[in-house]
């Protein structure tokens with residue numbers, strides 16, 4: 211059964227203001243335009259009486275605390291590799307604040323102080339679950355078992371941010387074989403392992419999900435002030451992986467996108483500055499905003515890409531770089 215209600219046009223409620231034609235909306239959500247003839251508010255009975263249905267409805271709407279539900283993460287479960295610190299941890303905090311449970315998977319022996327502080331805040335202020343699990347994303351058995359345990363506990367898995375990664379500054383001719391293996395197996399194999407482990411559980415529990423692979427603008431450009439040919443190409447591989455997985459899993463309700471951040475001040479970038487202090491000025495000069503990013507500036511990106519707000523986005527490469535690559 212459906213009924214229709216008449217909404218009072220906002221402008222007609224202002225004394226002396228010009229009035230616009232009313233809109234009639236059915237409960238099915240379809241919008242019907244009314245006649246184009248000049249509108250007279252007196253034509254609608256009880257429009258201005260205090261107890262009119264219109265007034266009750268508009269008061270109820272004003273009181274609602276549930277706005278922009280597309281971003282609501284209540285009851286959802288996410289895993290973030292490399293979530294012990296830096297970009298991954300900032301994204302974890304945003305998800306927790308939106309009502310999710312978050313597992314940060316990292317190879318650091320124990321959770322860093324930033325993580326401990328974030329977990330305390332999550333528990334005290336949001337009543338959320340923020341857990342630390344030590345894993346190495348290169349170990350596919352360990353990764354699969356960890357994702358199975360998380361999904362098994364909650365009987366669902368709603369998303370993944372694959373943020374675990376390392377950088378290595380060395381020219382191509384001097385690049386050691388060991389460093390080549392390390393960068394590729396963490397930045398590419400590790401992301402592949404994590405994405406497939408997450409998708410396996412989404413299939414298992416038959417829930418839709420969103421996977422965000424953290425690449426870099428260095429996967430799209432050769433980054434001035436950073437000689438890192440293997441890192442750059444590992445990130446290009448991640449961008450391409452996101453498109454390929456999006457194609458494979460889209461019809462099962464699993465979306466996969468890649469994120470290409472510009473320079474963010476994190477422990478990884480601090481390491482670059484220690485090796486090459488001049489890089490900071492170069493990067494700031496290359497950026498349209500004239501500065502580097504803070505990890506917190508990617509909270510909105512996490513909420514958008516992992517929530518229903520981006521339900522039609524998959525196979526995309528999201529560039530968030532302060533304009534670095536736009537000129």
Ligand SMILES: NC(=O)c1ccc[n+]([C@@H]2O[C@H](COP(=O)([O-])OP(=O)(O)OC[C@H]3O[C@@H](n4cnc5c(N)ncnc54)[C@H](O)[C@@H]3O)[C@@H](O)[C@H]2O)c1
Nearest residue numbers: 292296297316317346347373374375426473474476477478
């Ligand atoms: N900081 C930047 O400017 C920047 C720019 C573009 C992309 N990124 C990417 O963002 C992601 C996060 O970087 P960040 O800047 O926060 O760096 P970070 O070093 O602060 O964080 C990376 C985390 O990944 C973890 N990690 C590394 N190898 C791992 C492994 N084998 N298994 C499990 N965990 C592992 C580290 O312990 C660390 O906690 C990386 O993929 C990085 O390439 C960073």
